[in-house]
Amino acid sequence: AQTVTQSQPEMSVQEAETVTLSCTYDTSESDYYLFWYKQPPSRQMILVIRQEAYKQQNATENRFSVNFQKAAKSFSLKISDSQLGDAAMYFCAYRSGGGGADGLTFGKGTHLIIQP
């Protein structure tokens, strides 16, 4: 079974600064997908970014980028120019490749605090 580990229960960053959230995972599969989701107090799960394991290039979405190290099974999220609206729980998630029939395995989450 796959496992996802987020070792930072809470992180704090000054507004406009950069912060990196860590995620490691364990799998024996070669084909899989990795995701970062954001959950603000409204509890809505919002997709931040996704990465296909077969792609060497790190995914980016505006201020959000990942550092995907497949050999090390590491998938960190970097948030640049942090904004107050970035404050939320961030969950790293794993999904097996192929067909879309598999659910997600989530890490325990990191609570991100933005200091004004």
Next chain:
Amino acid sequence: SAVISQKPSRDICQRGTSLTIQCQVDSQVTMMFWYRQQPGQSLTLIATANQGSEATYESGFVIDKFPISRPNLTFSTLTVSNMSPEDSSIYLCSVAAGGTSTDTQYFGPGTRLTVL
């Protein structure tokens, strides 16, 4: 992405009763998923619902406790049966969608259930 709605958004129920949660999607999707998020915890997959077949349950979840219906490609229900206070959680449905890719899951707003 898909637009997903859930009803009810929240409910307070007495132990021993049952609650049915509805999930509606604005487009046809093959796979729908139900997750539970216990207070202060991460998300755990309950089951995967494919239209026209029995739902597939994850370890620790059984059909008698969490019966699921999937009558068509845009709708699903999850029933939490014979509830106890331990069932107090947020229940979220999600779908695999996204243009030609079913590799990304999008979530509904969740149903916050409190059992007294």
